[in-house]
Every structure is written in C-alpha cells, then in structure tokens.
Amino acid sequence: MVENRSLGQKLDWAVYITFFVVVLCLPLLTDDVFWLNRISKFLVFGLLGLAIALSWGYAGVLNLGQGLFFGLGAYMFAMSLKLKSTTSLQQGSDKPVPDFMVWNAEPGSPTELCCIVPGSWLWLPFQSQTFGMIMAIVLPIVVAFVVGSAIFRLRVSGVYVAIITLALVLLVRLLIIDAQPITNGFNGLTDLGWLELFGIEFDPYMYETYYLVAVSCCLIMLAARWLVSTRAGLILQSTRDDANRSRYLGYDVAAYQIFFFVVSAAIAGFAGMLYVVAAEFASPTFLDISFSISMVVWAAVGGRSSLIGAVIGAVLINSIEASVSETEIFKEAWKLIIGVIFIFVVLLLPRGIAGVARDFARWLEDKHLLSTSKRG
Amino acid sequence: MSYALTVDGLTVDFNGFKAVDNFTTTIDTGELRVILGPNGAGKTTLMDLISGKTTSTSGEVKLFGREITRLNEHQIARAGIGRKFQIPSIFRDLSVMQNLEVSASGEPSVFKNLKYSITQEEKQKIEEVIELTDLSDVLKSSAGDLSHGQMQWLELGMLITQDAKVILLDEPTAGMTKQETMKTADIIKKLKGKHTILVVEHDMAFVRDIAERITVMHLGKLLAEGDIDTIEKDEAVREAYLGSGGIH
Ligand SMILES: Nc1ncnc2c1ncn2[C@@H]1O[C@H](COP(=O)(O)OP(=O)(O)OP(=O)(O)O)[C@@H](O)[C@H]1O
Ligand SMILES: [Mg+2]
Numbered sequence: 001m002v003e004n005r006s007l008g009q010k011l012d013w014a015v016y017i018t019f020f021v022v023v024l025c026l027p028l029l030t031d032d033v034f035w036l037n038r039i040s041k042f043l044v045f046g047l048l049g050l051a052i053a054l055s056w057g058y059a060g061v062l063n064l065g066q067g068l069f070f071g072l073g074a075y076m077f078a079m080s081l082k083l084k085s086t087t088s089l090q091q092g093s094d095k096p097v098p099d100f101m102v103w104n105a106e107p108g109s110p111t112e113l114c115c116i117v118p119g120s121w122l123w124l125p126f127q128s129q130t131f132g133m134i135m136a137i138v139l140p141i142v143v144a145f146v147v148g149s150a151i152f153r154l155r156v157s158g159v160y161v162a163i164i165t166l167a168l169v170l171l172v173r174l175l176i177i178d179a180q181p182i183t184n185g186f187n188g189l190t191d192l193g194w195l196e197l198f199g200i201e202f203d204p205y206m207y208e209t210y211y212l213v214a215v216s217c218c219l220i221m222l223a224a225r226w227l228v229s230t231r232a233g234l235i236l237q238s239t240r241d242d243a244n245r246s247r248y249l250g251y252d253v254a255a256y257q258i259f260f261f262v263v264s265a266a267i268a269g270f271a272g273m274l275y276v277v278a279a280e281f282a283s284p285t286f287l288d289i290s291f292s293i294s295m296v297v298w299a300a301v302g303g304r305s306s307l308i309g310a311v312i313g314a315v316l317i318n319s320i321e322a323s324v325s326e327t328e329i330f331k332e333a334w335k336l337i338i339g340v341i342f343i344f345v346v347l348l349l350p351r352g353i354a355g356v357a358r359d360f361a362r363w364l365e366d367k368h369l370l371s372t373s374k375r376g
Numbered sequence: 377m378s379y380a381l382t383v384d385g386l387t388v389d390f391n392g393f394k395a396v397d398n399f400t401t402t403i404d405t406g407e408l409r410v411i412l413g414p415n416g417a418g419k420t421t422l423m424d425l426i427s428g429k430t431t432s433t434s435g436e437v438k439l440f441g442r443e444i445t446r447l448n449e450h451q452i453a454r455a456g457i458g459r460k461f462q463i464p465s466i467f468r469d470l471s472v473m474q475n476l477e478v479s480a481s482g483e484p485s486v487f488k489n490l491k492y493s494i495t496q497e498e499k500q501k502i503e504e505v506i507e508l509t510d511l512s513d514v515l516k517s518s519a520g521d522l523s524h525g526q527m528q529w530l531e532l533g534m535l536i537t538q539d540a541k542v543i544l545l546d547e548p549t550a551g552m553t554k555q556e557t558m559k560t561a562d563i564i565k566k567l568k569g570k571h572t573i574l575v576v577e578h579d580m581a582f583v584r585d586i587a588e589r590i591t592v593m594h595l596g597k598l599l600a601e602g603d604i605d606t607i608e609k610d611e612a613v614r615e616a617y618l619g620s621g622g623i624h
Contacts, residue, residue, distance in 0.1 A: 231481055232489035234470070238478045241467035248427060248465075249479050249538050250453035259486045 011361040016221070016308055023214045033205040040204075040213040040278045042318040047217055047271040049298040049314035050224055050307050055264040056296070057304035058228055059257055060240030061157075065165030067292035068172055069140035069265040071282075073272025075176070075189070076139055078282035079123060080132025083113075084193030096127065099191070100184040117181040129196065133273065140269030141262055148261035152254040157243070166289060173287035188283025195277045204278050213274050217311075220267060224307050227263065236260050297342045303354025313353060379441070380405040380542050380572035386425055386435035395421040397596035398435070403542075405440075408564070408573045410583050412607070413593035414617060419576045420462065422593070423544045426574075427459040428452040439542065454484055458540025462547050464527040468520030472511055472530060475519050476502045479534035498537075505533040508563060525556035532563060536571070543567070545575040549582055561585045592616070 023043065027036060048070060055061045082088060088096035093111040105116045114121050125131045147168065151161055176183050183189070195202040195212075202209045227233055239246045239253045246253050276282055285291065295314070302313020317338065324330035324337075349355060381403040388396050396418045403409050413419050424430040426437050428449040436445045444455050453459075467475050480498040483489055506512050509529040514522060519530060528548060535543050548564070549557040557579065564586055567573060577583050583590070583604070590607045592599040594616040600607055607613055 227490070230490050230492060231477065231483075231494075232486050234474055235478055235481065235489060237470060238467045238475075241469050242465055244429075244449075245465045245467060245534075246478070247449040248453050248459045249534065250450050250484055252448075252450050252484060255486050 011357070012308075015357070016225070019221075019308060019312070020218050023218065024211075026214075027207050027210055033207075036207070036210045037205055037278060038322060039315075039319075040210045041275065042315045042322075043213050043217045043311075044271050044275045044278065045295075045298065045314040045318050046311035047220060047267055047274070048295045049302060049310035050221065051264040051267040051271070052295050052299035053302075053304050053307050053310035054224060054228070054267070055261060056299060057306070057310070058233065058240065059236055059260050061257060061261060062159075062162045062296070063165045063261075063264070063292075064162045064289070064296065065167075065169030065292055066264070066268050066295050067287045067289075068165070068169040069144060069268035070272040070275070070291075071169075071172070071176075071284075071286035072139045072143065073136040073269030074276050074282040074286050075183070075272075076126075076135040076269075077132045077273040078189040078192055078276045079126040080129045081192035081195065081276060081280075082189050083123065083127050084129065084196075085191050086193070087191045088193075098123070098184070098189075100187070101181065104181045119179065119182045122182060136273040137266055137269050140265040140272075144262045144265030145258065148258040149254075152257040152261070155243075155254070166292070169287050169292055170289065173284050176284050176287065186284060188281055188285075190281045190283075192276065192280045202277055204280055209278060213278055216270070216274060220270070221307060221311060224263075224267070228307065232256065232259070297338065299352075301341060301345050301352050303352030303357075305351055306354030306358075309352055309354025309357075316353075378405050379403065380407070380439070381426070381574070382436075382438040382441075383422075383426070384436050384438070386422070386437065387433050388421060388425055388430055389433040394596050396425060396432075399593070399596065399598055400435075401591055401598060401601065403572060403574065405572055406569045408568050408575070408586060408588050410587040410590045411574065411576045411593060412578075412583070412590055413576075413599075417593040418596040419593055420546055421596075423459065423546055423574070423576070426452075427457055427544060450484065453538070453540075456539075456541035458535030458538050458543045460528075460531050460535060460543070460545045460548060462550060464524070464531050466519045466527055466531050466534070468518065470519060471516050472519055472522070473502075473515040475530060475534060476505060476537050480537040482539070501537045501539070505536050508536070508566060509533040510559075525552055525559070528552065528556075528560065529563065532560075536567070540571065542572045542574065545573065547576055547578065549577065549579050557582055 026039060030036065048066060052063065052066055055063050082098050083096040087099045091097045091099060091102045091111055095113060097111055097113055097116060101116050101120055102111060109116050113123050151164060156164065177185050200208055202212060228236070235246065235251055236256045239251070239256055243253045272286065298314035298317050299310040300313070301317060302311065303309030321334055321338070324334055345352060351358070379402045383399060383401050386396055386399045387394060399422060411419050411422070421430065425432045428447060432445060436443055438444065439455050439457060442455065444452050444457070447455065467478065470478070477494065480494070480502050481489060482498065506515065509532065511526065511530060511533065514526065519527065522530060532545070532548065545564075549560050552560060561582055564573065564575070575586070587604050589602065590604060591601045592607060592613050599616055600610045600613050
C-alpha cells in the first residue's frame with residue numbers, strides 16, 4: 001500500500017492493547033468478585049456498543065432494535081440453563097421441567113416437558129446446553145438475514161430502517177410476554193443453572209466467568225476490527241457514503257448490507273448469551289426500547305465510527321451510571337444527565353470520544369511532521 | 377461486430393411522457409461520442425436507461441453484442457459500463473486512495489473481498505489513474521475535502537480503475553473553471569481509444585476540442601448525427617436550439 005502506517009493507526013493499536021491489558025489484568029488487582037461480575041456485564045454491553053458501531057458507523061444503518069438480537073440470544077441460552085437449574089429437577093419428574101410451567105399447568109397435566117403446557121415441547125431440544133448455545137447465535141442470524149433481506153433488497157434506508165427495527169423489537173417483546181406459559185412472561189427466566197464448559201462450571205461470581213466474558217470480548221473486538229479493515233469492510237463503508245456510486249462500480253449493495261447486518265446481529269446474540277452467564281436471568285426488559293436506545297447512546301458517546309470507541313463508551317457510561325446510582329439524588333437525575341450528554345455529543349462531537357482522540361493524534365502528527373521537516 | 381454499444385429503439389414512458397423515444401444509435405469500440413441537446417432533451421435519461429438506473433419501457437441495449445437491457449445496475453457495471461454523474465458522486469468520508477481501492481476490486485462478492493490484499497494488477501491500475509488525474513498529493517485526504525474539479529477527476533479516475541469498457545460522462549465540466557475544463561479535456565483525450573466514451577456536454581468550446589462524432593437529441597428523439605461541421609450546418613439542429621439560444 002502507498003500509505004505508511006501513520007501515528008493515528010499506531011495510536012489506535014495502542015488503545016486496543018491498553019484496553020486488552022487492563023481488561024485481562026483487572027482480576028489481579030481486586031478480589032471483589034461482585035465488582036468483577038459487574039464489570040463483566042459492562043463488557044457485554046461493550047459488545048452491544050460494538051454491534052451498533054458496526055451497523056451504524058460502518059454501514060450507516062441505524063438499528064434501533066438491536067435489543068431484539070440480544071434478547072433472542074439471551075432467551076435461547078437461558079432456556080438451556082433453566083433446564084439445568086436444580087429447581088427444574090425438583091418438580092416431581094425425572095426429566096427437568098421449569099418450575100413456572102408447573103405453576104401454570106392445568107390440573108392433571110403430565111409433568112413432562114413434552115406436554116405440560118401447550119407449546120412446552122419447544123423446550124425439548126434445549127435439554128442440550130450445546131443446542132442452546134448454537135441457537136443463541138443461529139436464531140439472531142436467521143432473523144437478521146430475513147429482516148435484512150427484506151429491508152435492504154427493497155432499498156429501505158435512513159430513518160425507515162430505524163422505525164422498522166424499533167417496531168420489530170416491540171413486536172417480539174409482546175410475543176414473548178404473551179407466550180407466558182412457555183416464557184414466564186414479564187418475569188422472564190430466572191433461577192438458572194450454570195454454564196458448564198470443558199469441565200468448568202461458570203459460577204458468575206468466580207474469576208473463570210470474568211475471564212470467559214473478557215476473553216470473548218477481546219476476541220470479538222479483534223475479529224470485528226479485522227472485518228472492517230478488509231476490502232469488504234471498505235466497500236461497506238463506501239455504500240454508507242454513496243450507495244448508488246457503489247452500485248455503479250459493480251457492487252450488490254444489499255448483499256454487503258445484509259452480511260454486516262447479520263454479523264452485527266450475531267455479535268448481539270452472542271452478547272445475550274454471555275450476559276445470561278454473568279447475570280443469571282433473561283427477561284423481556286432486554287427487548288425494551290429504552291435498552292436498545294441506550295446502546296445507540298453508548299456507541300454515539302464512544303464514537304460510532306470506532307469499534308473500540310463504542311466499547312469504551314458503553315463501559316464508561318455504565319460504570320458512571322452504576323456509581324451514581326448509589327446516591328439517591330443522582331439516581332433520579334441520571335436519565336436527565338445522560339440525555340444531556342447525548343444531545344451534547346450529537347451536536348458537538350458527532351464522532352464521539354474516539355473522534356476527539358483521533359483529532360488529537362492528527363494534531364500531534366502534524367506537529368511532529370512540522371518539527372522534523374524543520375530539523376531536516 | 378465492432379460496436380461497443382448498440383442502442384435499439386430505446387423508449388421510456390413516464391406516465392405518457394416519453395423522455396426517450398424510440399432512440400437508436402451504435403457506437404464503435406474506442407469511439408468518443410458527444411451527445412448534444414437542449415435542456416430536457418433526454419440526455420441524462422438516456423444514460424439512466426443504459427446504466428440501469430431507469431428501466432426502459434421498450435427497446436434494447438447491447439454491450440459488445442451482449443444484451444444488458446434488463447440487468448441490475450451492479451450487473452451492468454460488471455458487464456463493463458461505467459457511469460459518471462452530473463453531480464460528483466464519490467465516497468466523501470473515505471480517503472482518495474480508499475475511493476480508488478473500492479473501485480479497483482475486480483471481485484464483486486462479499487466473501488471473496490474478506491481479505492486485505494490488493495493484486496499487483498489492481499495496484500498498477502490505481503497508480504496509472506493517480507498519475508492521469510494528478511491526485512498524488514491528496515491521496516490521504518478525505519474525498520469530501522477535494523476541490524470541485526478534483527472530485528470530478530476522482531470520479532472519472534474511479535471509472536478507469538473499475539475497468540469500464542464503456543464510460544458514460546454526464547456533463548463532466550459542469551461548474552468547472554476554464555483551466556479545470558482544459559485539464560478534463562486532456563484527461564478525456566488520453567482515454568480515447570482505450571475506452572469507448574459517451575459524453576454529454578453543453579460547453580461548445582469543450583465539444584469542439586474533443587468531439588469526433590456528435591449525436592443531437594431533441595424531445596427524446598435522435599435529431600441528427602455526424603461530425604461537428606455537419607451538425608453545425610444542420611437546419612433541424614438550428615431550429616431545435618432556437619428556443620435556447622442556439623449552439624455556441
Ligand atoms: N423519473 C422521471 N419521471 C418523469 N419525468 C422525468 C423523469 N426523469 C426525467 N424526466 C423528464 O424527462 C425529460 C428529460 O430529462 P433529462 O434529465 O434526461 O434531460 P437532459 O437532456 O439531461 O437535460 P439537461 O441538459 O437539463 O441535463 C425532462 O423533461 C424531465 O423532466
Ligand atoms: Mg442532464
């Protein structure tokens with residue numbers, strides 16, 4: 001390539017490496033497992049910020065319903081963990097049956113997963129934890145592919161995509177609440193068992209779980225970064241700038257948009273699964289509009305056109321929120337504060353924290369060039 | 377068959393209004409054809425029809441004998457047609473280099489583009505274009521920060537890295553200073569022979585500079601075709617231009 005590695009790019013890598021080191025060394029600095037558990041949840045939110053940055057920053061597709069994919073991933077995996085819960089084994093059957101189904105069952109129905117309540121047979125394959133894990137990724141992928149194909153083949157864009165995705169997450173939220181006998185409605189899936197992988201039990205308040213989340217998070221960040229820096233990633237960014245130009249250069253724009261929409265959904269689905277491991281529940285609140293909008297705020301504050309910026313934005317905002325929530329007065333004011341920050345960022349710093357950092361790097365670079373050219 | 381482009385009976389009907397009406401012409405391989413016509417004659421619409429932006433009502437377009445009338449925009453582009461728009465259409469948030477890298481990929485598929493590498497051939501094409509368009513000093517700049525003229529040249533350059541066999545240029549000198557116009561004429565002259573070019577222009581000085589054969593459109597129809605002297609003497613052409621002040 002003609003371009004040399006610039007200071008900006010070096011700074012970018014420096015930020016990644018610092019972030020990884022900090023995240024991976026955190027457990028060495030503390031033995032407060034509650035705090036670590038909290039950080040691992042924030043890292044999961046970081047992945048959600050990253051998923052938003054991928055679709056909004058790189059593809060120009062503002063998805064206001066990312067919670068849909070997060071929720072689907074979370075529910076799919078929580079179903080498996082629910083069946084592993086000790087409570088599911090105490091319902092008088094030798095096979096696991098979720099406790100809430102027993103409470104909902106018609107008197108006299110068999111205490112069997114196949115037929116205790118209508119539709120409960122859907123839970124049968126989730127007795128395998130692997131099945132739940134696969135579905136947590138595959139279902140978001142399939143849904144995103146279908147939705148994305150419809151949206152992008154019809155060349156829907158801009159605010160209409162936001163409206164459609166918003167409507168969709170609301171619809172699925174209602175469906176989940178409505179299917180109360182098999183989803184436990186508003187209450188969601190609680191009292192879950194632990195993930196078991198390679199003979200390790202992932203107690204959410206143990207270092208293993210923190211590392212599972214942290215390492216997954218780092219790997220996904222690297223993979224996403226690789227993806228956007230390939231030529232496909234560049235072509236995707238070109239479709240964001242001027243879709244028609246990309247078309248007349250010979251690219252099937254919809255194919256690129258669908259592909260990255262699906263990747264973004266898969267990341268959100270995976271994040272949903274990790275969240276269930278760390279938080280031990282899945283609930284319809286994952287599909288609340290306010291949650292999906294929060295993700296957009298995290299990405300905007302961190303910098304939607306920077307993947308790591310969005311991750312840091314998410315971790316930062318959630319950390320601040322958690323610490324101010326401990327004071328009663330601030331707890332009330334927080335929503336207002338975050339709203340003001342969002343407006344401030346959108347109006348004055350459209351590229352977020354990452355944008356400020358990049359401008360700073362460029363400024364340094366110019367100064368550096370200037371001084372070396374003077375010397376030389 | 378040495379025709380690069382064959383347009384046969386091409387018609388588009390916008391609710392009863394025929395913006396292009398039974399238009400027929402053939403363009404030789406390597407030819408540079410200028411299309412003239414008063415405002416609203418249907419020149420841009422003709423390019424829209426050829427490049428797939430608008431679907432024709434009847435008639436057909438052939439590229440080197442291959443029918444491309446019903447293909448999608450991106451398929452037509454891959455078949456070998458490059459299109460420059462009246463308003464510069466480039467990737468403003470990408471650097472000039474990135475713009476050229478996007479246009480240079482010989483590979484349309486998402487999955488096959490999941491790689492960093494750029495082939496030697498692509499690299500060479502990009503370098504040729506940088507030289508031709510004189511953009512070497514601004515490779516790292518955002519394309520959106522370029523001057524109007526540079527944007528036009530970049531877009532033109534992208535059609536070359538795209539390896540378009542037939543290039544459609546819609547008013548490439550619109551809004552340019554005299555100097556920029558001259559430079560554009562130079563670039564286009566250098567492309568003569570290597571690419572087949574179809575250019576819509578209003579600037580007669582520019583047209584005289586570059587033109588070989590000229591096609592005049594009026595009310596969607598072909599009015600006259602021939603070299604510049606023939607066209608300037610043509611009665612029908614004079615009449616068509618009367619309302620808009622004549623050719624000058
Ligand atoms: N999609 C459309 N629907 C209806 N009418 C259209 C459409 N596109 C173009 N037209 C009409 O077709 C006619 C030809 O337009 P066109 O833009 O092709 O003219 P032109 O020769 O490029 O003119 P100019 O020199 O001003 O660029 C105009 O009257 C225009 O209003
Ligand atoms: Mg026009």
